[in-house]
Amino acid sequence: MMNTFSGMKEQDEDWTLIIKPHSNLFDLQLKEVWRYQDLLFLFVKRDFVAQYKQTILGPLWHFIQPLFTTIMFLVVFNKIANIPTDGIKPILFYMSGIAIWNYFSSCLTATSNTFSANAGIFGKVYFPRLVLPLSIVVSNVVKFGIQFLLLLSLMIYFAFNGEQIHFGLSWLYIPVLIIMMAFMGLGLGIIISSLTTKYRDFTVLLGFAVQLLMYATPIIYPLSFLIGNKYGWLISWNPLTPIVEAFRFALFEQGTFSPVSLMYSAVFIIVVFFFGLVMFNRVERSFMDTV
Amino acid sequence: MSEIVISVESLSKQYRLGTVGTGTLSHDLNRFWHKIRGKDDPYIEVGQENDRTSKGTSDYVWALRDINFEVRQGEVLGIIGRNGAGKSTLLKLLSRTTSPTIGTIKMKGRIASLLEVGTGFHPELSGKENIYLNGAILGMTRQEINSKFNEIVEFAGVERYVNTPVKRYSSGMYVRLAFAVAAYLEPDILIVDEVLAVGDAEFQQRAIGKLKDVSAGQGRTVLFVSHNMGSIAQLCTKGLLLHNGKVASNKNIDIVIEDYLEKNLSITSTYKSLEDNAKNVQVLWAEIVDEDEKPSDNFSNQEDIYIRFEIKNFSNERGMVCSIGLQDQLDRKIFTDQISIEANSGYTTFKVKLHKSIFRPNRFKVSIALHIPNIRLVEVIENALAFELVDSGSEFSLYGKTDNGFMIPPVVWEIEKNNLII
Structure with missing residues (x-):
């Protein structure tokens, strides 16, 4: 044994792949993920094509779900509960909130069962596992885009009917905010998916936590509504709050926008995402044994 | 002698028996506690040899223990052993779907594993879409698939069906398409698990022929696991016999098959x-x-x-x-x-x-x-x-060992004519 080993010393660097029990904690192999970009887009395509095969309305379903939710929110929270909407037209207020919230929650819930839902493929073939959650985030961008189109057409409709609608350069911030949301959902999602491989408890937890979290985020009420409220601080410490508020501010130029709190969100996201990556990378090597 | 493309050194894999539950958490915490104090994993010593039939005293077993072997370029290594000998675990480690507990594997070149045909096939997608998806899962880029697309379709014999969802395929077509994608993958090292057990006899022969091509014609290295000694003997040059998670024999294929049969056929009267x-x-x-x-x-x-x-x-x-x-x-x-x-x-x-x-x-x-x-x-x-x-x-x-059939039936020979001069 010793003999072969010393004899091979000099060609040791030639190996293209060395599999060891423990890798460096920060060896994230992002380069490899990049090499598999074709796969990423094929997964996105698969999600889309497969979801609407044999449905009559197809992608129209992306319009229907937010539309009905908006109408429900409008009736319950605006007309019945009388919650103000920061001077934004209520239907647009709710629809914008729902669009960005849906994006976050679908990124989070879909990425959080990466390992358990794909154990079949993962157990049979190796590819960088991160490709799958990334593909989920990308395919949800498309879904968000469709909802955003709906919002946009409503705004155009109102503008033609003589209402004051804001269209401006602030719209350029929207992609940045979406990327922040994406990484937030992805970061939390991969942390949860890493935990669920061994302990399924987290799937149960996530099911209702996402629902509760929506009420702790200014989706059905504006942040300004909480000024002077005893529990207002709770909502403003939610790292999602600044993003949602900034999104509405960029769209309508109304609401609460503070660069400082947005920075807070950004730092939070970077920490969560990096922590998630390290954890995911650690788990992906051997999750097949515990899933 | 050709170059060594796979080198496996003291490879071991430990599994925990029983279910994942509350007990697991306490072991995890204990392991973590040892780790932060810089001590070894407390459970690594307690593993037992993986003999399914006898009841062990430990919850930890070694599915593989101290495996060492090397594979040279162009060799076709047949991995054989009884059920539970560790073949699949070894393949999983080689194809990186799980990681070893101890030891290292070093490999050279692009590796593709074919542990199951049609991994990632989506029933709703058409044959064409699935070729691209499956190819990408196996590590091909879009251009590579483009350039081989026609050959794949031809090998699978599904030209008429390329735009039909694979859920409408017959099971034979499905398997042929899946194998075709993998066969045109052209990796340097191909890892194959009993995928040949599917399909009709004609397709199996074609699949074996294709694998032979891949190894002999193109100088690629193939690792092949099967229970079918017939196809192992046809395909492989070297053999690796596993027994209860250890290497029992690693020589030329005919010697290893002999060893396997000796071990496997526990003569019981x-x-x-x-x-x-x-x-x-x-x-x-x-x-x-x-x-x-x-x-x-x-x-x-x-x-x-x-x-x-x-x-x-x-x-x-x-x-x-x-x-x-x-x-x-x-x-x-x-x-x-x-x-x-x-x-x-x-x-x-x-x-x-x-x-x-x-x-x-x-x-x-x-x-x-x-x-x-x-x-x-x-x-x-x-x-x-x-x-x-x-x-x-x-x-x-x-x-000696030449195959002379099974039976000694009563055969009657008669010399009808024998002339020295015509």
């Missing part, structure tokens, strides 16, 4: 089953005896061989048949014979005589089955017994 009251038809015991009714597993070809067994039958079904079959060590059927049984016949003991000197020296396995022909298999005891017929100086003993 008796079979016994506990009486199961839930079953109304059962084989209770069986044994191989010689003329003096003494159990034996070793016969010369001057001895008669007797198979004795008892069956229980409290079934009302008519037309039941009891059959015995003889197979050789490569599972080739030699003959089957049968006797009919009355309904509700109760306990019956049979004694079957196999005449001396009708078989060539070999190892034989005996299977016993109870069935109603063309209707139902009631009970079958595969390889219930085994015995060895030792060559006691037949005229063929001179030729």
Whole structure:
């Protein structure tokens, strides 16, 4: 044994792949993920094509779900509960909130069962596992885009009917905010998916936590509504709050926008995402044994 | 000598038995506690050899223990062993679907594993879409797939169906398409697990031919796992025999197959089953005896061989048949014979005589089955017994291991004509 080993010393660097029990904690192999970009887009395509095969309305379903939710929110929270909407037209207020919230929650819930839902493929073939959650985030961008189109057409409709609608350069911030949301959902999602491989408890937890979290985020009420409220601080410490508020501010130029709190969100996201990556990378090597 | 492309050093994999539950958390915490104090994993020492049949004292077993081997470029390595010997675990480690507990694997070149055909096939997508998706999962880029697309479709023989969702495919078409994608992958190292067990005979031959092409024609390295000694012998140049998670033999393929058969065919001249009251038809015991009714597993070809067994039958079904079959060590059927049984016949003991000197020296396995022909298999005891017929100086003993068939039937030779000058 010793003999072969010393004899091979000099060609040791030639190996293209060395599999060891423990890798460096920060060896994230992002380069490899990049090499598999074709796969990423094929997964996105698969999600889309497969979801609407044999449905009559197809992608129209992306319009229907937010539309009905908006109408429900409008009736319950605006007309019945009388919650103000920061001077934004209520239907647009709710629809914008729902669009960005849906994006976050679908990124989070879909990425959080990466390992358990794909154990079949993962157990049979190796590819960088991160490709799958990334593909989920990308395919949800498309879904968000469709909802955003709906919002946009409503705004155009109102503008033609003589209402004051804001269209401006602030719209350029929207992609940045979406990327922040994406990484937030992805970061939390991969942390949860890493935990669920061994302990399924987290799937149960996530099911209702996402629902509760929506009420702790200014989706059905504006942040300004909480000024002077005893529990207002709770909502403003939610790292999602600044993003949602900034999104509405960029769209309508109304609401609460503070660069400082947005920075807070950004730092939070970077920490969560990096922590998630390290954890995911650690788990992906051997999750097949515990899933 | 060609270059070493895979080098495996003291590779081990430990698994925890039982279920993941509250107990797991305490072990995890204990492991973490050892780790932060810089100590070794406390559970790494407690693993036991992976012998399924005996009850162990530890919850941790070594699915693989201290595996060392090397594979050179262009070699086709057949990995063989009984169920549970660690073959699949080894493949999983090599194809990176799980990571080792101890040890390292070093590889050179692009690796593709084919542990199952059609991994990632989506039933709703068309054949074409699935070729691209499956190809990408296996590590091909879009351009590579583009350039081989036509060949893949042709090899699979599904030209007419490329735009139809694969859920409408026949199962044969599905498998052919999936194998075709993998076959055109062109990796430097290809890892294949019993995928050949599917498809019809013609396709299996094509698949083996393709794999042979890949190794011999293109100088690629193939690792191949199968239970089918026939295809292993056809394809492989080297063999790796695993036994209870350890390497039992790693030499040229014919030697390794020989070793495997020796290990696998535990010669047993008796079979016994506990009486199961839930079953109304059962084989209770069986044994191989010689003329003096003494159990034996070793016969010369001057001895008669007797198979004795008892069956229980409290079934009302008519037309039941009891059959015995003889197979050789490569599972080739030699003959089957049968006797009919009355309904509700109760306990019956049979004694079957196999005449001396009708078989060539070999190892034989005996299977016993109870069935109603063309209707139902009631009970079958595969390889219930085994015995060895030792060559006691037949005229063929001179030729050693060459295959001269199974039987020594009464063949009559006659010289009709013999002239020295025409």
